[in-house]
Amino acid sequence: MVMTKAAPTLNADFLEAAGSNLPSPLQTLLAQRGKALVDMPLPTRRTENWKYSSRYLQLSDAMASALPSGRKAGPALAFDGYHVVIHNGVVVPEASDFPDIDGIEILSFADLDDIAAQQLAERLDNTLDSNAVQMSRLNTARFEDGLFIRLKPNAVMEKPLFVICETDAHATGSVYPRIYVEAGTNSQMTLVEEYMSTGTEPALVNTVSEFSLADGANITSVRLSLEGTNTQHIGATGARLLANARFDSHCVGFGGPLRRHDLQVRLEAAGAECRLNGVAVTQGKQHYDNHTTIEHVAPHCNSEETYRNIAADESHAIFNGRIHIHKDAQKSNANMSNKNLLLSTGAEIDTKPELEIYADDVKCAHGATIGRLDESALFYLVSRGIDRREANTLLSMAFINELIAQIPVEAVRETVQARLNQFIEQTFKGA
Amino acid sequence: MLSIRNLHASVEGKEILKGINLDIKPGEVHAIMGPNGSGKSTLSAILAGNEAYEVTDGEVLLDGNNLLELATEERAREGIFLAFQYPVEIPGVSNMQFLRTAVNAMRTHRGKEELSAVEFMKLAKETSKQVDLDPEFLKRGVNEGFSGGEKKRNEIMQALMLEPRIAILDETDSGLDIDALKVVSDGVNALRSPERAVLMVTHYQRLLNHIVPDYVHVLAGGKIVKSGGRELALELEERGYGWLGIKDEVEAS
Numbered sequence: 001m002v003m004t005k006a007a008p009t010l011n012a013d014f015l016e017a018a019g020s021n022l023p024s025p026l027q028t029l030l031a032q033r034g035k036a037l038v039d040m041p042l043p044t045r046r047t048e049n050w051k052y053s054s055r056y057l058q059l060s061d062a063m064a065s066a067l068p069s070g071r072k073a074g075p076a077l078a079f080d081g082y083h084v085v086i087h088n089g090v091v092v093p094e095a096s097d098f099p100d101i102d103g104i105e106i107l108s109f110a111d112l113d114d115i116a117a118q119q120l121a122e123r124l125d126n127t128l129d130s131n132a133v134q135m136s137r138l139n140t141a142r143f144e145d146g147l148f149i150r151l152k153p154n155a156v157m158e159k160p161l162f163v164i165c166e167t168d169a170h171a172t173g174s175v176y177p178r179i180y181v182e183a184g185t186n187s188q189m190t191l192v193e194e195y196m197s198t199g200t201e202p203a204l205v206n207t208v209s210e211f212s213l214a215d216g217a218n219i220t221s222v223r224l225s226l227e228g229t230n231t232q233h234i235g236a237t238g239a240r241l242l243a244n245a246r247f248d249s250h251c252v253g254f255g256g257p258l259r260r261h262d263l264q265v266r267l268e269a270a271g272a273e274c275r276l277n278g279v280a281v282t283q284g285k286q287h288y289d290n291h292t293t294i295e296h297v298a299p300h301c302n303s304e305e306t307y308r309n310i311a312a313d314e315s316h317a318i319f320n321g322r323i324h325i326h327k328d329a330q331k332s333n334a335n336m337s338n339k340n341l342l343l344s345t346g347a348e349i350d351t352k353p354e355l356e357i358y359a360d361d362v363k364c365a366h367g368a369t370i371g372r373l374d375e376s377a378l379f380y381l382v383s384r385g386i387d388r389r390e391a392n393t394l395l396s397m398a399f400i401n402e403l404i405a406q407i408p409v410e411a412v413r414e415t416v417q418a419r420l421n422q423f424i425e426q427t428f429k430g431a
Numbered sequence: 432m433l434s435i436r437n438l439h440a441s442v443e444g445k446e447i448l449k450g451i452n453l454d455i456k457p458g459e460v461h462a463i464m465g466p467n468g469s470g471k472s473t474l475s476a477i478l479a480g481n482e483a484y485e486v487t488d489g490e491v492l493l494d495g496n497n498l499l500e501l502a503t504e505e506r507a508r509e510g511i512f513l514a515f516q517y518p519v520e521i522p523g524v525s526n527m528q529f530l531r532t533a534v535n536a537m538r539t540h541r542g543k544e545e546l547s548a549v550e551f552m553k554l555a556k557e558t559s560k561q562v563d564l565d566p567e568f569l570k571r572g573v574n575e576g577f578s579g580g581e582k583k584r585n586e587i588m589q590a591l592m593l594e595p596r597i598a599i600l601d602e603t604d605s606g607l608d609i610d611a612l613k614v615v616s617d618g619v620n621a622l623r624s625p626e627r628a629v630l631m632v633t634h635y636q637r638l639l640n641h642i643v644p645d646y647v648h649v650l651a652g653g654k655i656v657k658s659g660g661r662e663l664a665l666e667l668e669e670r671g672y673g674w675l676g677i678k679d680e681v682e683a684s
């Protein structure tokens with residue numbers, strides 16, 4: 001006999017009033033969205049876009065409470081650029097630079113005036129399909145603060161902006177960092193989002209970052225997911241691009257108890273293009289799930305997507321890449337590649353390219369592979385006296401080096417490379 | 432220095448080496464010739480520690496110690512170097528990173544300090560000139576997109592940098608044009624020293640004009656069927672293998 005059990009729903013506590021320090025238009029939005037979410041079913045194994053990941057989702061009532069923002073200074077980063085610290089979802093002005101650059105506004109949501117807050121409230125979520133990215137709706141009901149960046153036409157931020165989102169998990173709870181970037185015509189910037197956590201209590205980090213790119217805008221987005229062992233991370237990034245805009249995304253993620261990132265890019269006018277690079281590494285019993293969607297809405301747009309996973313031990317990595325070419329999107333160019341490296345027989349990788357093509361004159365290529373380290377390459381390296389563990393690490397890094405090399409900020413590239421190297425070397429402990 | 436005694440080996444249940452005996456002393460150069468499929472690469476691979484081959488009988492001693500119980504990387508550090516007949520391409524690992532890691536692994540094993548990036552670059556550039564490779568190749572992936580001749584020169588370059596005690600060259604002369612053959616043979620001659628031995632597998636007498644061997648052996652059907660001085664190579668060139676009672680194909684056993 002099969003017992004049918006009602007799908008678990010979002011605990012009402014998760015929807016408690018948030019954002020009491022925010023301007024009233026945002027408070028109104030939060031309250032409305034919260035109401036709409038009462039009884040929202042949580043993803044289960046029967047939820048198509050969560051079928052491999054729902055079992056890693058471990059929400060408890062205790063996690064419903066927002067972690068208090070201590071207004072602490074995050075760890076100072078020596079990277080050259082501007083810094084904003086978001087601590088437990090709240091911007092910490094004391095720890096942040098708000099550079100005074102012509103044509104660029106960088107503000108916390110709390111500091112927006114009512115008119116700007118009203119405009120923002122109307123825009124939030126407009127880059128994301130919240131039916132496909134269910135958990136982003138929780139963020140829109142619960143954020144306590146956020147970072148708003150507006151680039152006026154032709155504004156150029158010369159140095160990268162680092163947004164350090166730190167979760168202080170010394171108590172159980174959840175945090176909802178939020179970023180909205182509005183990039184005017186021909187403006188340019190590089191934004192590096194860095195998610196980290198301290199403390200070992202179970203915590204949920206539920207993020208949403210959105211990028212709205214006007215004609216010719218050029219955004220480079222780097223996203224690093226580096227949280228600790230008890231932090232569950234469900235993040236979403238949305239981008240919509242108008243004519244000739246360019247969005248370059250580099251996501252690097254280290255596995256955890258639950259790691260989920262949804263990336264949605266809409267190419268809405270001719271000449272828009274995106275490049276999406278992603279690397280995820282997992283070990284032990286860790287999990288990482290990348291879901292991406294590229295909407296080719298308009299003709300003459302290009303997308304180039306390359307994701308690589310390395311799964312060791314008994315870990316589980318998932319890639320789901322959807323490309324949707326709408327019927328008017330003639331002359332679309334779309335390339336998607338997902339390669340996976342399995343470092344042990346106990347590890348699991350699920351990869352699924354999903355192509356929906358409704359235009360007839362398009363170039364669309366995709367490929368997904370799952371492989372192991374090449375024995376003959378390993379033999380070659382050790383036959384030169386190289387330690388087996390180091391040889392394994394070199395070969396694993398070789399699998400992702402090409403993507404890491406494309407991260408345009410040198411200091412980030414080097415840090416990420418060193419951390420990946422260390423992470424991978426750990427997986428060959430016994431070798 | 433290296434002593435191979437009654438070595439039998441098989442792969443996937445098929446016996447390939449059927450009792451090899453060979454003694455190599457420091458300073459000597461040995462050439463191994465023989466028809467295709469006779470087991471020359473198998474012998475080389477077994478010496479280097481390739482686990483695809485199963486040693487079923489016999490032993491290999493390096494300075495009196497059992498070589499076969501060492502892992503590949505340990506053999507390399509003890510001085511075994513194999514220049515592969517078909518070097519693999521390893522995209523994503525740069526030649527520079529690869530060579531530096533290998534050189535430093537050897538140095539550490541020999542109780543020497545690791546080379547700094549600058550010292551390493553100097554050595555790598557000098558050595559690449561010695562084998563006529565553009566130092567730019569150091570930035571490329573290991574053997575990635577190298578021509579056949581470049582791969583062979585890269586093997587010799589590695590031998591020069593790693594300073595093995597015994598260099599096993601598996602058809603390092605194959606596929607080389609006349610100039611490259613000269614470069615490679617000069618490299619091998621530079622390797623020669625009273626403490627170091629060279630074991631070269633070749634099909635061609637022409638290499639032996641550049642690198643004069645002390646001994647020539649004919650390997651056929653998994654056994655050394657004839658050994659002699661360098662004049663044996665000339666004789667083989669003239670008469671083929673037929674007079675030794677060997678068909679040019681591997682005999683069915």
Ligand SMILES: Nc1ncnc2c1ncn2[C@@H]1O[C@H](COP(=O)(O)OP(=O)(O)OP(=O)(O)O)[C@@H](O)[C@H]1O
Nearest residue numbers: 442443447466467468469470471472473474483681
């Ligand atoms: N991994 C393997 N699996 C199956 N058979 C193998 C394997 N490696 C070698 N052999 C077989 O062993 C025999 C000896 O091969 P080997 O490569 O040692 O010959 P060789 O003397 O080097 O020939 P060549 O002159 O063509 O290089 C051949 O019949 C070959 O097909």
Ligand SMILES: [Mg+2]
Nearest residue numbers: 471472473516
């Ligand atoms: Mg051979």
